[in-house]
Amino acid sequence: MCAKKNLPIDISTEEKIKAAAKKLFTQKGFSATKTRDIAEEAGINLALLNYYFRSKQKLFEIVMRENVILFIGGMIDSIKNNQHLTFEKKLEILIDRYIDTLLANPDLPFFILSVSHSGHFGGDEKDPLFNSMKELRTAFFKDIVENIQSGHLKEIHPLHIISNMMSLIVFPFAAANLLKARTGVSQKEFEKLMLERKKLIPVWLKAMFANPQELKIIKKKK
């Protein structure tokens, strides 16, 4: 199963296939990606794909898992490794790392939205992924509830807080083509602006949620 060599100077065939699959699945999704494309991208024979991974579906699941880990792994680590810091500082670190991850993997947000949209992950409690997600939830959302949801923010539903954080960080990457086309900025400028957001998003979030006017609105509705 695990074809590891002692001196992996050359990348193994298995790894080549996985890398090609990751590239294509992440870009185009499951249905639009053909096994023949993966084989060609990897520079190997089509039969080897089934030899190493049994089926297209199995290969996709491996890629999906790696992408989900990549997407939420950084979050978990930056929260776990910085328990001693203030919530604000933790948030700054998280945003910084996240944007770096997304700049290096620009198709990741769309892929994650894509699999969650089609209901491809979550649900199975035997899945180690499920525990990771749960871990993230307890580690981070507890922080939010305890640290942000104080004062008037008790009235704001946590979903708004999480939504707004994720929106500001992730959405520009998911909508990169749209935004670039509409505003006429180049890829290079776009990347520069995303780096700028590392500093801006914490300030924006602070401003949004330090606003007592929210309370009036919520109260009025009830």
Added chain:
Amino acid sequence: MCAKKNLPIDISTEEKIKAAAKKLFTQKGFSATKTRDIAEEAGINLALLNYYFRSKQKLFEIVMRENVILFIGGMIDSIKNNQHLTFEKKLEILIDRYIDTLLANPDLPFFILSVSHSGHFGGDEKDPLFNSMKELRTAFFKDIVENIQSGHLKEIHPLHIISNMMSLIVFPFAAANLLKARTGVSQKEFEKLMLERKKLIPVWLKAMFANPQELKIIKKKK
């Protein structure tokens, strides 16, 4: 071509096919949707699909156009029809309408991201869609530049402003499954929260962009 009856009490076959195609394409995208599924969903024979629409691709393009119009049409109208109002009021109306549209068409945001991600629209200047987009750009983004980008906001790139607006409105719908799973809210609760955002987003945006701290950050970077 146009099989319009004088008394369309029953929906025409053409419309049935288009409605089924819209439903499936919007939910699952182009590649994952099979013509057989569309035919079955419409309750008609597979051959009729090609009789009315010539090919899967043509049918998809029709659906895509309608969805893009639905997505940006509301924007254009609410700006055009309210030129006499202040920018803030226009923005409130736009957000209100937008969220209604998205509640009625929850798969729309993901579909739009999907086609823009795969580069399926934009570009062709002969396309009437291109003019609509351009119209939107001139109508709305001029407003932004002239009305929001005053004072310290001159330093903020318009992409940030447009990003943040679209993020707060659209992202929760694109990530609905993720957000519901992570926060444990039901579909009903989710919809209630989205309605709540009609009032909250204008306040949040105001707070974000009335923040002189932004300037310090931008200046420091340069």
Added chain:
DNA sequence: GTCTATAGGGTGATAGAC
């Protein structure tokens, strides 16, 4: 306009030689 039947090519997966 609507159906059945089928063409024609693509697609995932495997058998078997090397």
Added chain:
DNA sequence: GTCTATCACCCTATAGAC
């Protein structure tokens, strides 16, 4: 482990009867 050849099925599209 890697290749060629091929199977069996699926998919879009069309021909032709009614």
